[in-house]
Amino acid sequence: METLSGGRSTGIYRQGETVVRPIQEWSATVHRLLRYLHQQGFHACPEVIGMDTGSEVLSFVEGDTYNYPLEGAIASEEALISAARLLRQLHDVSQGFLNNVNLAETVWMLPAREPAEVICHGDFTPYNVALSGNEVVGVFDFDTAHPAPRLWDIAYSVYCWSPFKTDPIDKMGTLNTQIARARLFCDSYCVSNSDRQKLVTEMITRLQSLVTFMLAQADTGDEQFAQHIAEGHHAGYLADIDYLSLNENKIIEGIC
Ligand SMILES: Nc1ncnc2c1ncn2[C@@H]1O[C@H](COP(=O)(O)OP(=O)(O)O)[C@@H](O)[C@H]1O
Numbered sequence: 001m002e003t004l005s006g007g008r009s010t011g012i013y014r015q016g017e018t019v020v021r022p023i024q025e026w027s028a029t030v031h032r033l034l035r036y037l038h039q040q041g042f043h044a045c046p047e048v049i050g051m052d053t054g055s056e057v058l059s060f061v062e063g064d065t066y067n068y069p070l071e072g073a074i075a076s077e078e079a080l081i082s083a084a085r086l087l088r089q090l091h092d093v094s095q096g097f098l099n100n101v102n103l104a105e106t107v108w109m110l111p112a113r114e115p116a117e118v119i120c121h122g123d124f125t126p127y128n129v130a131l132s133g134n135e136v137v138g139v140f141d142f143d144t145a146h147p148a149p150r151l152w153d154i155a156y157s158v159y160c161w162s163p164f165k166t167d168p169i170d171k172m173g174t175l176n177t178q179i180a181r182a183r184l185f186c187d188s189y190c191v192s193n194s195d196r197q198k199l200v201t202e203m204i205t206r207l208q209s210l211v212t213f214m215l216a217q218a219d220t221g222d223e224q225f226a227q228h229i230a231e232g233h234h235a236g237y238l239a240d241i242d243y244l245s246l247n248e249n250k251i252i253e254g255i256c
């Protein structure tokens with residue numbers, strides 16, 4: 001059994017062609033979503049194989065995986081374009097799920113946001129996708145999925161893929177290359193012009209909401225979030241909020 005490393009401290013293992021992950025309160029809802037996506041012909045996400053005591057068993061999504069710093073295939077324009085197209089497909093297919101479920105019966109890790117246009121992945125980032133060569137062909141880690149407007153997910157993805165990050169390990173390129181990548185992501189997803197105008201504000205709101213969530217989780221005694229706060233992860237997001245605010249006009253001009 002091979003331990004898989006990601007952002008989580010609890011055990012995630014690969015066992016043959018499956019991945020074993022801890023069950024969470026929202027796992028049943030996420031399983032409904034994953035099953036629905038496959039039924040509709042969206043096969044770029046894990047399949048639900050079953051449950052084992054305290055764990056979920058999912059299919060392994062084939063492909064190469066990456067993390068920051070973005071180097072090699074994950075930093076390519078092809079990866080960026082294919083990621084944006086995959087997010088668009090995921091959102092489009094997820095609309096049918098919303099029409100088929102009673103939202104009151106669903107449980108999500110992150111609060112649902114109005115209007116519930118699609119199911120957002122919640123963490124559609126370079127470290128949660130699988131690549132074949134330079135092409136993004138799969139996405140995993142649906143724990144953060146939740147109903148929300150498309151722009152909510154696009155905002156976090158554009159922030160992570162451009163990336164509009166200031167941390168020395170996470171940052172890549174100049175502000176101009178980041179803006180060019182943000183524009184390419186928007187073009188590949190086909191983000192409307194009116195949504196592009198709101199994108200920087202949405203990124204900032206999304207990051208503020210992430211910091212609030214991290215602090216609240218740490219406050220309730222969640223050790224993993226408490227450790228992230230102690231290591232200053234939230235300070236990184238706050239610095240990125242400043243970076244986005246400072247450059248808001250230039251970014252909007254460049255992506256519209
Ligand atoms: N279904 C899957 N298919 C392929 N790889 C996976 C799958 N689930 C997890 N992984 C691998 O395990 C790592 C950690 O799992 P992930 O679900 O992303 O949790 P987290 O990021 O919270 O640690 C991922 O970065 C990825 O490399």
Ligand SMILES: [Mg+2]
Binds near residue numbers: 007127
């Ligand atoms: Mg992950």
